[in-house]
Amino acid sequence: MEKRALLLTYGLIFFVMVSWGLNVVMLKLLVEAFPPQTMTAFRILTAGIVTILIVLFGSSFQSLSKREWRYTLLGMVFGVVLHHTFLAQGLTMIDASNAVLILALLPLTTALFAVFFLGEALTKWRLLGICFALIGVFFIQGGIGSFQMEKGEVYLFIAMIVQAISFIFIKKTTATLDSKQVTAMMLLFGSIGLLLVSLVVEPTGVGSMMGASPFIYIVFFFSAIVATAVGHFVFNAAIQKIGAGQTAIFNNFVPFFGLVFSAIFLKETIYLYQLVGFLFIVAGVLFGTGYAEKHWVRKVPIQGKSM
Template structure:
């Protein structure tokens, strides 16, 4: 059941990249992102109230929450929206696929995680994959370079936010952390949009009705429900297995880009996809995780591990 939920969640997130590409063509990117995310935050907030799982964060916890809000919401979603204005959904999905590798690199730098030979090879393959995507097989920089750089910034800011989220979730429920991020972060995005796109709200009055359907689905289903499903499922999987599931997201994005946007997939992008996929599996530790005895895998509680080891 957990595997089925994770696969379905990756499908939702993959198609959400396609949805965002459509939305930024009709709505002001930053205004759209701020309203879309805060709606998801409100849905999560009332869900937690209904479950009686809401509590007031301490001042110590707010230190990490602020970092998660600045990087995980304001930085990530602002860069993603601005990037999708100038690049294809295909390129965006492939660059975002570097997220597990970037998280590994940051964990090595800031959380003192160790690096092995396989991980180093995986990180290198992932970077080569991005080069294939940006050059697009022509030997010249892509005409979508500005958008690609914005999306790369979105990927990096989200990776940085994982460091703060890791610290915040040591003492707080992951669903509450997500809800607070989605409630507070959009306020900053909306403030920025007032300077960059002062008339962004007007776009909502002129957008066709079917855009509202995509907007609500992206907000409530992909962002709100998607993160809730992810947070309730990820603790049951090891880091290696979760990385493999995350790698399904760009695949679904590629399929959605062809079916719904009519985008063409180039040979260099296919090569980049396989390089990044191999890089994620090696660099995230998936191969090493599969080699470890089952009772030593970190997603098991100590009591569970000791019982299995005795057997």
């Protein structure tokens, strides 16, 4: 890849990480302004419509086999309906700063599921990463290492875990199907599932979506179109161009920007134990996903051996 094209790819994926860190803060604002389940349904519906239009104008749809339909629907249930339901509900109960740190465990959790369900190796370095990540979790619970968790934290952990499960199904689907089409279908069909759930748990939710300030609607559309729709397309394109390993490492910027934006826009206090927890989680992700072992450990020359 040419240097200029590579720099452009890095710049775009970095912008996505900034928007995803900001998106957690935006969601915190949105769940306080609207009924969380109904807002989530319309936000994902908006993202789904945008992604479908992009796919339609960019390339033709491919017909799906029964296997592809099965994995796409499973990915939709876990990655869209369950993930966004628990994410929205959890954000009504805890600060955005804690939420982004919990969501930072996503790459590590995905790597662990890949070990159990996709047959990837679990090395000593990955085990070290798991230990680092667990230490980080104890810190973000208040700096005292307590196993007791608030309800909102439980919801965020569930949101993170079900999204990691969805990645396993997505990986199986995209082995034979274009990732952009999978993303668009999951968002559009998933929004229908979210809307059905919202009609049950929030019967008057649709009417409550009216009457907010113009600023809140700007936040809503920025979250839906830029962070969710465009962000996922850029992320998938980066995986295709520079590989999953290099792209995934950028995810470590998300909790950092989430902490910064929660302090700036929500006036949340960032504590030292949260920063320490963040560092442990980043170390856990680097080792637990196998990135450090692949790019650092195996490149260290062995003493006494000629190069």
